[in-house]
């Protein structure tokens with residue numbers, strides 16, 4: 107009997123120990139700690155009431171005894187820990203570890219263009235040298251000749267290293283996570299020098315707005331970092347007045363008038379001479395006649411103009427303009443161009459995204475071409491034109507109904523030619539200056555095109571023709587369609603196939 111009793115006691119003891127341990131561990135869960143504390147208080151009260159009938163006073167004051175001491179200690183400790191964790195996350199204390207962990211992910215650019223590689227090395231080197239002492243100079247008069255008159259009072263002191271870009275994207279990348287992960291930007295290395303406009307070009311969805319959102323702190327980078335005025339900044343620090351941003355969609359209060367909007371942003375940016383700055387901004391952007399109109403009632407183009415004007419106000423060293431000229435008439439685009447030039451003259455760095463290639467040509471010292479989130483080229487626009495779009499566009503008229511036969515003749519003599527349009531007896535094609543034909547680089551000069559046309563006239567298929575240099579738009583299309591595959595003699599290039607497919611269906615109709 108005694109043996110039986112002792113063997114039953116051992117598992118009971120073990121169960122009690124386990125229960126006690128689990129009880130203490132579960133106290134780390136605030137829900138359990140709170141619930142269990144309330145249960146203890148209720149148990150204590152009920153027990154005291156029952157035993158009081160037998161003359162026993164077992165009541166314990168919860169605040170004077172250790173009845174719920176462990177529960178309270180656990181709640182305070184866990185609450186404090188969660189508060190500190192929350193603050194640490196808010197202030198990006200873990201960014202360094204998260205980035206170095208994520209940098210191991212597959213965000214590498216497969217093949218790099220020479221200029222892109224050079225830019226990457228330059229940005230990496232300056233990021234490495236960042237901690238070394240640099241020669242500093244002071245920029246006063248940062249908005250010279252433009253909307254901010256505070257410089258007259260000598261209060262502007264911006265410290266910028268002449269060796270440094272105003273801003274740098276150091277391996278900046280962003281992946282959108284959802285049902286499927288989408289890499290919107292792949293490890294971008296790009297510096298924005300002071301006193302220059304850099305244009306960011308690319309087709310829809312190439313990653314331009316994502317770049318702007320990362321630079322402005324609107325989005326957090328999946329990998330890489332942003333360097334502003336020579337120091338790495340977190341997305342929270344980005345918003346400390348170093349950036350003026352004109353986003354793709356107009357960020358205006360519809361109930362404020364144009365003047366009130368400008369005054370509001372002047373105050374937000376600490377501009378002292380508000381009236382003077384507002385007056386000059388209205389004048390520069392040709393907005394005087396709308397000054398008392400509410401933003402909500404402005405036309406789309408004027409809203410855009412106001413949004414851009416706001417971005418140029420103040421003295422932030424970096425100006426980000428995301429498609430500022432969309433929906434604007436030529437006169438308004440000229441105002442924006444004037445604003446960009448004034449900002450560059452004041453040694454501010456401008457990053458401009460646009461689909462109006464002419465704007466990029468006029469304003470940008472160099473263009474960064476993005477494709478599928480990767481930087482594919484970085485050069486002055488004329489050089490890009492040379493590389494991606496340089497060529498000769500021939501519009502030819504064939505004998506009646508002979509356009510298809512003429513095209514076959516062109517392809518036989520110049521396999522690098524790309525069909526752009528074909529209608530009954532007219533034909534338009536591009537002869538690129540440089541093309542890769544079956545693994546060989548073919549260079550075509552103007553004289554070669556004339557020789558080709560003379561030969562075609564000899565076959566009596568060609569009636570007459572006009573010859574033009576290719577346009578910026580052509581360059582953009584060529585760049586967007588470009589792939590590493592080579593053109594084979596029997597296969598028209600992608601853009602030509604698309605056009606001829608469309609044309610065939612039109613002809614069939």
Ligand SMILES: Nc1ncnc2c1ncn2[C@@H]1O[C@H](COP(=O)(O)OP(=O)(O)OP(=O)(O)O)[C@@H](O)[C@H]1O
Nearest residue numbers: 282288289290308309310311312313314315316317
């Ligand atoms: N919130 C989001 N969630 C998931 N994917 C997104 C989100 N925002 C953008 N993307 C994707 O990221 C990629 C880049 O988008 P982004 O807006 O940067 O392109 P963009 O170059 O600015 O295009 P556009 O010229 O049309 O403005 C696109 O493939 C887009 O579908």
